[in-house]
Amino acid sequence: MFTIVTGMPGCGVSSALDTFIRGHDDRAFVKVEHHLTLIGQEEVEAYVGGAIDRVTLLDLLQLPEPTLRKLWPKALQSAMTEVHTHRTNGKRHIVLSLHACWRLVSSSSFISPVNHPALAGVVAEFEVDRVVNLLDDIYDIVASLRGDDRLFQFEPGLRGSHVGIRQLFTVATWREFEYRASQDIATTVGGKPFVHLAVKHPFRTFERLLTNPDCRPVYISHPISAPRKAGMRADDPVVQSVQSLSAELREVDAIALIEPTAIDEFRFAKDPTANGSAVTPRWPPFQDSSGNREIRIAEPELLDRSNPDNAAVILDEQVFKTQVLVHLLQDRIEDQINWRDRQLVTQSTGGVAVFRPFSKKEGDVSGGVYEEVKLYRQLRASIEGLPKAVVYHPPEDERCRQRGALREVIQRSCLNEARTKHHTLEILDRIMQAIDDATIDRLVQGTDDLSVGESLVRLIKRHAPDFPILDQGSNMTAARVTADRQRFLRKIGHESKLALSGAGDSPEFSTTVILDSAHVEHIPAGISLSDISRAIIESLRK
Incomplete structure (x- = not known):
């Protein structure tokens, strides 16, 4: 050679x-x-x-x-x-x-x-x-x-x-x-x-x-800024997982x-x-x-x-x-x-392996990972033979992403004047603490829009009666929450399939780019890092 x-x-x-x-x-x-x-x-x-x-x-x-x-x-x-x-x-x-x-x-x-x-x-x-x-x-x-x-x-x-x-x-x-x-x-x-x-x-x-x-070179894309903000500790769970997964992938001669x-x-x-x-x-x-x-x-x-x-x-x-x-x-x-x-x-x-792109506790996508996968998606459109990106996105990250999406759409819809921002964010924290996983599951699984909207309004009234959205009539409120739910579903993807069809830099686009099944393979959750490594290699070889 x-x-x-x-x-x-x-x-x-x-x-x-x-x-x-x-x-x-x-x-x-x-x-x-x-x-x-x-x-x-x-x-x-x-x-x-x-x-x-x-x-x-x-x-x-x-x-x-x-x-x-x-x-x-x-x-x-x-x-x-x-x-x-x-x-x-x-x-x-x-x-x-x-x-x-x-x-x-x-x-x-x-x-x-x-x-x-x-x-x-x-x-x-x-x-x-x-x-x-x-x-x-x-x-x-x-x-x-x-x-x-x-x-x-x-x-x-x-x-x-x-x-x-x-x-x-x-x-x-x-x-x-x-x-x-x-x-x-x-x-x-x-x-x-x-x-x-x-x-x-x-x-x-x-x-x-x-x-x-x-x-063939294979790129591992993972969050970096979040561990850095946390002090770049060797015992950081994301750092430890990335270190271990990378070690497994390096064992592959190909x-x-x-x-x-x-x-x-x-x-x-x-x-x-x-x-x-x-x-x-x-x-x-x-x-x-x-x-x-x-x-x-x-x-x-x-x-x-x-x-x-x-x-x-x-x-x-x-x-x-x-x-x-x-x-x-x-x-x-x-x-x-x-x-x-x-x-x-x-x-x-040889492909791109993406590890926990939504691992931030707020559920936001890592900005660097987003840009890297977006570029790779563009490359796949113009270069024949590139494999799909491989994404490991565990259930705990998906739950954080869902909660983050719900918080964002409620905040965008309900936050009124800038002078109320600090007060409203405090109330929003109370609302999100009160929303349990079952409520989010009903939203994701497609339960009747109006009933979910009404139940969410009741939840807000009980835990945050001073929330700005309640300045309006209850019917308008229910309708607005229903609209919020539709925005929420667009943001996270129906039934967690994560196969959206949006384009451009809309709020939903980060999910489309990172988790669109037309462009990525998904690694099953709940398996060991060694299994994840083997699954990544197998997916890249397809």
Whole structure:
């Protein structure tokens, strides 16, 4: 198998590939930049005016852009000669490694050195199976690029307390350029499969992509913001379930599980002064099915060995001095989350597994999950052969969703003036506490509209006589509650079949997208995580 692996400096690409070949005589990797340092020795010495024992990438990036562009095709040709030698010697799994984007030292500008006609020509005799672009959290990349002989050694014009924020912005921009340039490489070599993979994924996911051409990426979509708001505790039920299910899915050789929390950057504390830190905890490290921590593709270097969280080291020293820049950084990270998550879904040709999309206690859908499934539904409409998304939606989440839907339609119908909002919400809490599951079941199962409406009115009168809806006559009230019931049914789906036909961004659309049986398979409730995993795999194989 022949794979091209890209990644900006500081992502641990070399470390990952060292691990990949260690102990395996049938594997090899070739670095284009290594050949570039050999070929560019003379150019660098002429530029600095003296002999150099060993040319580094940092030395090369001080050369003028035209010189670098002239050297790159030569380095590629030399690297491919080494690839040919490895293949002749019987290596079965060969990786060509390169940086698809550079940042020039002299101008701090970004360029892609890749000469696409040259690339298309020299790889023509080698069938490229896949292009993998590695990335890491911006905080950990900054940590790797600081220090002597590193690319952040020279930072012209950077002084004062904003250095860390500036470097984070630089890395965010660089990483996106690397991603775009890597996509272009995949197109140039014949439109081969492209995988955007964070290095905090388990190493075996990376290894599987580099050794099994039939392995297909499968994306696991699950709530993230709700566990974060709860403090990202390792004992959070949703976190624990996601960890366990992911471990089960990783055991399947036919898939490479793509996990969104392998990148976890939006960790800004709302009140750094109260928390004593500018950042919130990261999503817990991935574990295998035995509960042991997974070996990552690459481990970050630490800025402070007494603090293993580079995000805290960088942001804690910045947030109290440059709060405006921190807010801008938050916006930038949100933008990148948007395009990156879309890429993770788009590349997942093996399917999407959705876990508990309505697990919030309010019954609301997870916004991120909604957008991901909505995109996948659009992809299925245009790409032949994509399997249905697979959704696990247990009864307890469905009950929360039903109660949340009922609360919303009553509130929308009955809430009068804004000045009564706080008072009305208190009353609404009392009403919802008084509505039992049997009442909701009658609504869902299609009991006579008027009788349900009248019984609900009586319930409101008994528990909340000051509720604004009762300002009107009882007949009007019953009619309005009946209308509310119809809105409620549209929102949750008749008989819990969840097969709605709505479109657009109506209040009902989130349910349509997430749980429409025309686009998803449903996993039975009340089974173990192992059974859920097997059911997901079986559904994706259909």
